[in-house]
Amino acid sequence: xxxxxxxxxxxxxxxxxxxxxxxxxxxxxxxxxxxxxxxxxxxxxxxxxxxxxxxxxxxxxxxxxxxxxxxxxxxxxxxxxxxxxxxxxxxxxxxxxxxxxxxxxxxxxxxxxxxxxxxxxxxxxxxxxxxxxxxxxxxxxxxxxxxxxxxxxxxxxxxxxxxxxxxxxxxxxxxxxxxxxxxxxxxxxxxxxx
Numbered sequence: 001x002x003x004x005x006x007x008x009x010x011x012x013x014x015x016x017x018x019x020x021x022x023x024x025x026x027x028x029x030x031x032x033x034x035x036x037x038x039x040x041x042x043x044x045x046x047x048x049x050x051x052x053x054x055x056x057x058x059x060x061x062x063x064x065x066x067x068x069x070x071x072x073x074x075x076x077x078x079x080x081x082x083x084x085x086x087x088x089x090x091x092x093x094x095x096x097x098x099x100x101x102x103x104x105x106x107x108x109x110x111x112x113x114x115x116x117x118x119x120x121x122x123x124x125x126x127x128x129x130x131x132x133x134x135x136x137x138x139x140x141x142x143x144x145x146x147x148x149x150x151x152x153x154x155x156x157x158x159x160x161x162x163x164x165x166x167x168x169x170x171x172x173x174x175x176x177x178x179x180x181x182x183x184x185x186x187x188x189x190x191x192x193x194x
Contacts, residue, residue, distance in 0.1 A: 021053065025048075026065065026092045026094070028097070029096060032069035034048055034067055058085075060083050061084045080094075110140040112139075114138045116184070118135060119133065122156070143175075150174070152173075154169045167183050169181050
């Protein structure tokens with residue numbers, strides 16, 4: 001049997017879908033803070049929108065969104081997962097946050113201590129010298145257990161009028177707390193003349 005040559009007509013390639021961005025619109029109270037995948041979105045209106053990076057058509061992508069605000073003196077938050085697709089608009093409505101969950105402040109972790117004192121002063125934390133040197137010194141504690149109170153004794157020393165002066169502060173903190181301690185009197189302390 002003799003075969004005949006096969007003639008293949010050129011076929012136009014199928015149009016491939018092009019990548020495009022999606023749009024996300026979020027409704028929430030104007031005073032609430034919006035976090036997208038852990039990063040705060042610096043807008044303060046009741047409707048916030050943004051474009052995603054370029055997305056591949058036919059794929060599902062998602063953002064984890066969290067809203068925080070204060071109601072009756074208590075910090076509350078609500079989270080949701082928003083699915084986004086290329087060329088489409090996704091919406092998240094947090095309403096008035098009446099169903100939001102109060103934030104528990106019993107998390108483990110370090111506390112953040114900020115100490116304000118004259119730049120020439122020496123700082124001691126529980127009698128150990130702190131090597132930081134500026135008029136604002138910030139450091140974190142080791143990891144602290146949730147629900148417990150911890151304390152440091154901070155001592156600042158400086159030379160004024162040729163004499164050594166010092167001031168002591170006791171600071172109490174809990175896990176995850178940010179505390180500021182000011183030694184604003186150290187610049188004005190004078191040694192007693194005899």
